[in-house]
Amino acid sequence: MRYHFLFKIAATVALVQCFHWLFPDGFEGARVGGFAAVWLLLLAAVRRDVRHSRAAWGAIAAAGVFAAMLVDNPGPLPWVLFWVALSVAALIPRVAGFDDAWRWAMRLLAHGASTPFALPFDLRRMGAIRGRGVSPARIAATLALPMIGGAVFLLLFAQANPLIYNAFSTIQLPGLWQLALWGVVAAMAWPAFRPRGGVLRWAARLSDPEPRIPGASLPSVLMALALFNLIFAVQNALDIAFLWSGAGLPEGVSAADYAHRGAYPLIVTALLAGVLALAMLRPGSASAGNRWARRMVTLWVAQNLVLVASSALRTIDYIDESMLTAWRIAALLWMALVALGLVLIGWRILAGKSARWLVNANALAAGIVLSVCGVVDLGAAAAAYNVRAQRPEAVDLGYLRWVGDGALLPVIALEQRPMDAVTRRKVRAVRFNLFADLTSRQAHWESWTLRGSRRLSAARALLGCAPSSPDPRVRTCDGIPTDMVQP
Numbered sequence: 001m002r003y004h005f006l007f008k009i010a011a012t013v014a015l016v017q018c019f020h021w022l023f024p025d026g027f028e029g030a031r032v033g034g035f036a037a038v039w040l041l042l043l044a045a046v047r048r049d050v051r052h053s054r055a056a057w058g059a060i061a062a063a064g065v066f067a068a069m070l071v072d073n074p075g076p077l078p079w080v081l082f083w084v085a086l087s088v089a090a091l092i093p094r095v096a097g098f099d100d101a102w103r104w105a106m107r108l109l110a111h112g113a114s115t116p117f118a119l120p121f122d123l124r125r126m127g128a129i130r131g132r133g134v135s136p137a138r139i140a141a142t143l144a145l146p147m148i149g150g151a152v153f154l155l156l157f158a159q160a161n162p163l164i165y166n167a168f169s170t171i172q173l174p175g176l177w178q179l180a181l182w183g184v185v186a187a188m189a190w191p192a193f194r195p196r197g198g199v200l201r202w203a204a205r206l207s208d209p210e211p212r213i214p215g216a217s218l219p220s221v222l223m224a225l226a227l228f229n230l231i232f233a234v235q236n237a238l239d240i241a242f243l244w245s246g247a248g249l250p251e252g253v254s255a256a257d258y259a260h261r262g263a264y265p266l267i268v269t270a271l272l273a274g275v276l277a278l279a280m281l282r283p284g285s286a287s288a289g290n291r292w293a294r295r296m297v298t299l300w301v302a303q304n305l306v307l308v309a310s311s312a313l314r315t316i317d318y319i320d321e322s323m324l325t326a327w328r329i330a331a332l333l334w335m336a337l338v339a340l341g342l343v344l345i346g347w348r349i350l351a352g353k354s355a356r357w358l359v360n361a362n363a364l365a366a367g368i369v370l371s372v373c374g375v376v377d378l379g380a381a382a383a384a385y386n387v388r389a390q391r392p393e394a395v396d397l398g399y400l401r402w403v404g405d406g407a408l409l410p411v412i413a414l415e416q417r418p419m420d421a422v423t424r425r426k427v428r429a430v431r432f433n434l435f436a437d438l439t440s441r442q443a444h445w446e447s448w449t450l451r452g453s454r455r456l457s458a459a460r461a462l463l464g465c466a467p468s469s470p471d472p473r474v475r476t477c478d479g480i481p482t483d484m485v486q487p
Helices: 001-021 032-045 054-072 075-093 099-113 115-124 125-132 134-159 162-169 176-193 195-202 217-243 253-260 261-281 291-321 326-351 355-375 376-391 397-403 405-415 423-440 448-465
Strands: none
Touching: 032 054, 032 176, 054 075, 054 355, 054 448, 075 099, 075 176, 075 195, 075 355, 099 115, 099 195, 099 355, 115 176, 134 162, 134 176, 162 326, 162 376, 176 326, 217 291, 261 291, 261 326, 291 326, 291 423, 326 355, 326 376, 355 423, 376 397, 397 405, 397 423, 405 423, 405 448
């Protein structure tokens, strides 16, 4: 047991050293994926229970996929997905199996919250291993004589021997900020090698995520469902009249305002309605076995689906009037997940499924969508759509510049379309800046990525050669040289 603890200490030190070697200047580039892969290999090396757990190997495989995503194109979402998979692999050997996504979400939350305290707590308990009484104070007392004496003799020899002095003068001790950074990395890595048992015991005591409405009786549920269905019918009728059929809006209300204003509040409404539907027809309650309650809640869920569809249509109409962005793609995906969740709620009520089934089904759908978003560059997809769907003069070049190298290929395609001379000058300036930025990053191994390499090769193939600058000075997204922009 003591040697296992020392192996985990050694793995933590190795990971800190790997971080120091890979990231002397910033946390970017394909090296992020390499660091993640080293962390994963060290976890499997020092944790015997992880190596012998089939469930853990499934999580390790998922973490390996997310590490590959980080090699291809590092970003916050792939890193969070990697950490989740790594943490599941570290925790699942100490759990009786995968119970439900609700408890695992709480385990991961507690696991992350305990991260800053795990390493100091274990180091403090280091002397209590098998009652040997080897405390940190005793270790310090044991090392005091050789360390202090050795330092004094080395200092004297350095003053007497120029060779020793020159050798020591080349040594650079780490600064306080470097030591603090190493401490943060060690604190992050340690809980995976030695997870806290209290986290698992706390999550095991959690009850099922079954929403309840205190004091709700069958008559109150029936009246509430009748009223809710009536209110939702009025809202859906207005959406069908003005949004779906294209009828004229009253004076003072524009189509853009009607489309954009209600998209997100309606999604919140649908989420609240889903929770209420689960609470009102909770298994074992009087309303769950009532035929009229089941019919009205089914109708209400169907009306919520129409509400979500109207929210999606509002967002699409707003995109048509302005432009597509990565966040609007994410909003449409979120709306699709809400719609799927409502369908699952309806099926859970009609088929008598458990709360665990509902939570796991929604978590699986969300995991699939997030994993796809970790692979697909939503900014590049939005840039390509805007270039195809809009006139060259209407494309927001400032947004394309903000997207970064993901917009390079769409901008090259835009440059090949017919347009006026002023617009062409602006497009060429944006294309030059994007190409120069990507070329500069790919020229250094610290910021090199697989996706960036593919994009740069594709851009060079489309351009035929390295592009020349339309102006030797770097330009803004309006095509104006930066030294001419007023502060």
